[in-house]
Amino acid sequence: MSTIQRIDQLKQELDQYLPLPPEAVKNLREVYKIEWTYHSNAIEGNTLSLVETKVVLEEGLTIGGKQLREQFEALNHAEAIDYIEEQIGKEVPIDESLIKNIHSLIMKNIDDANAGAYRSINMRISGSEHQPPHFLQVQQEMKELLRWYEKNRKELHPVDLAALFHFKFVYIHPFSDGNGRAARLLMNLIPMEFGYPPAIVKADKDQRLKYYQTLEMAASKIIVSLL
Ligand SMILES: Nc1ncnc2c1ncn2[C@@H]1O[C@H](COP(=O)(O)OP(=O)(O)OP(=O)(O)O)[C@@H](O)[C@H]1O
Ligand SMILES: [Mg+2]
Known part of the structure; x- marks a missing residue:
């Protein structure tokens, strides 16, 4: 059985429990909001633990000794999840303003000058051989990505669409x-629109390594030419 078939089998099982009682929906949302925020931020080096993330999301900026930036990162990510959830069911397409709104929420109070703005410098991804396109090409590349998404959003399986969009x-x-x-927020907007729960890339060493290695493999010219 392919991974996609297995995912759909699990979704069918999950769908049998629908509609869930409102208290269960509320509880699940709280649980995944904390986990998704913790793991996605930890992947990028945020040192808040799962329980510290929970305290920040429930109490605000409170944890003594932890950098203000890390606490803003947690609060901002949770707000970005709220924003993603608000889009569900509205059939809003992914477009440039949605992408920039998500980025603005993530960078709020951290780097307001660059929040919601495409880069104006050339970058390397640490630990990777992939050289992202020249900054002058970003606008055009993003337009092409959104055109690709529009063309494929009704053709591809939501999980394939999300994975390719993320990459x-x-x-x-x-x-x-x-x-x-x-990217990990946008990746989940797509399957969540179709009733799938969010996929959380775990920050533990093994999963993080597998995540980076898979991206590195995909970034090699051979695979990109197949997309
Ligand atoms: N080989 C690769 N090809 C493409 N993308 C990659 C590759 N390796 C890592 N990435 C992506 O780049 C991200 C890390 O990039 P970088 O260190 O520049 O972080 P960032 O741009 O600061 O973003 P943030 O801090 O939120 O993740 C990873 O989380 C992953 O999504
Ligand atoms: Mg970073």
Whole structure:
């Protein structure tokens, strides 16, 4: 059985429990909001633990000794999840303003000058051989990505569409910071629109390594030429 078939089998099982009682929906949302925020931020080096993330999301800026930036990153990511959830069911397409809104939320109070703005410098991704496109090409590459998405959004399986969108986005690396977090938020908007729960890339060493290695493999010319 392919991975996609297995995912759909699990979704069918999950769908049998629908509609869930409102208290269960509320509880699940709280659980995944904390986990998604913790893991996505930890992948990028945020040192808040799962329980510290929970305290920040529930109490605000409170944790003594932890950098203010890290606490803003947690609060901002949770707000970005709220924004993603608000889009669900509205059939809003992914477009440039949606992408920039997500990025603005992530970078708020951290780097307001660059929040919601494509990069104006050339970048390397640390630990990777992939050289993202020249900054002057970013606008055009993003337009092409959105055209590709429009063309394929009714053709591809939502999980394939989400995975490819995520890869193409981080390959372009449109922002000077916050690319990974923005990509993992956008990646989940697609399947969530179709009733799938969010996929959380875990920050533990094994999963993080597999995540980076898979992106590195995909970034090699051979695979890109197949897309
Ligand atoms: N070989 C690769 N090809 C394409 N993208 C990659 C590759 N390796 C890592 N990435 C993506 O780039 C992200 C890390 O890039 P970088 O260190 O520049 O982080 P960032 O742009 O600061 O974003 P943020 O801090 O939110 O993730 C990873 O989370 C991953 O999504
Ligand atoms: Mg970063």
